Amino acid sequence: MYELVVLTCLAADAPPVCAERLLPSAEPLTEAACAATADQRAQAWAEAHLDLVLSEPRCALRAETGPVLSLEQVAPGVFVHTGKIGIPSPETGADLANLGIIVGEESISVIDAGGSRAVGEAFYRAIRAISDKPIEAVLLTHMHPDHTLGAGVFAELGADVIGHPKLDRALRSRAENYETSLGALLGAEAFIGTRAVFPTVAAEDGMEIDLGNRRILLRIWPTAHTDNDLTVFDAKTGTLFAGDLVFDTHTPALDGSLLGWRKVLDEIGETATRVIPGHGGPVLDWPAGGAPLRRYLGLLTEDTRAALRKGESLGEATKHIAQGEAGKWALFGEFNIRNATAAYKELEWE
Ligand SMILES: [Zn+2]
Secondary structure, rough: OEEEEEEEEEEEOOOEEEEEEEOOOOOOOOOHHHHHHHHHHHHHHHHHOOOOOEEEEEEHHHHHHOOOOEEEEEEEEEEEOOOOOOOOOOOOOOOOOOOOEEEEOOOOOOOOOEEHHHHHHHHHHHHHOOOOOOOOEEOOOOHHHHHOOOOHHHHHHOOOOOOOOOHHHHHHHHHHHHHHHHHHHHOOOHHOOOOOOOOOOOOOOOOOOOOOOEEEEEEEEEOOOOOOEEEEEEEOEEEEEEEEEEEEEEOEEEEEEEHHHHHHHHHOOOOOOOOEEEEEOOOEEOHHHHHHHHHHHHHHHHHHHHHHHHOOOHHHHHOOHHHHHHHOOOHHHHHHHHHHHHHHHOOOOO
């Protein structure tokens, strides 16, 4: 099938910084059908992206329009892309979170969208290599940019953007900062066309989505990894997409509540036989697969409480809190001090 691609350049830059972007179509298109609407669709997209200059709209076979993310089937109709373990850079790009899809008889739900428009497009191409069924929903597990900033491509298809009731506010207050900081880390060219999109539906706890002979269950959680964590459960295969409520390999990142997170971990996955973490995995047995995360969060709590009892300053405490876990996780240096700081500030009020 054919897709419309356009050359997009940052309007303000001389010499121009440019990259091709894919403008998705909800319907599979022949070359002629794509060409018939190309100028009109490019024009509409340009009007919504005034920071960009568009040129050279063309229709091409989908597989030839850019990279395709790898997607592996982890259970019947459940596919996962394993993000890289790393921090955003020109080398790793914004492909740093696990992404997934669940395919029913009628439609597809997407779980998280990657950290840039380019990653979202590569994910879209990978999905379309598996199925042409309508993509009805993109479910965002929480606000963090590596999970959310690729969602625009799915929103343009007409998919509902669904998240925790607190996701909208969390994203709106951070979107500009996310876009600026991630754009700087990745480089302007890799980031062209990336823009946060906001939820169109606030999930209720226990909300179900029917994909056609397949119901998936959404749960919203009290503050844990963030204040807007959502999980997605596929009852048919017992698969739980946990977002960043579960980390594997990658050092956990605390951006909500340490005690809240430990409590939520005891409750998620009760009926799951496999859990897809937000990073690492991509498939964990449950509850055994959550043991390293529980251990880390447990030590973070114990060490922080001990430091507070001794009256250590924040600066002294963060030098040693949870250092017993160093060497057991990737990116420990990048994340542990930040976690220790968050833990200290939370627990000093106990
Ligand atoms: Zn996260």
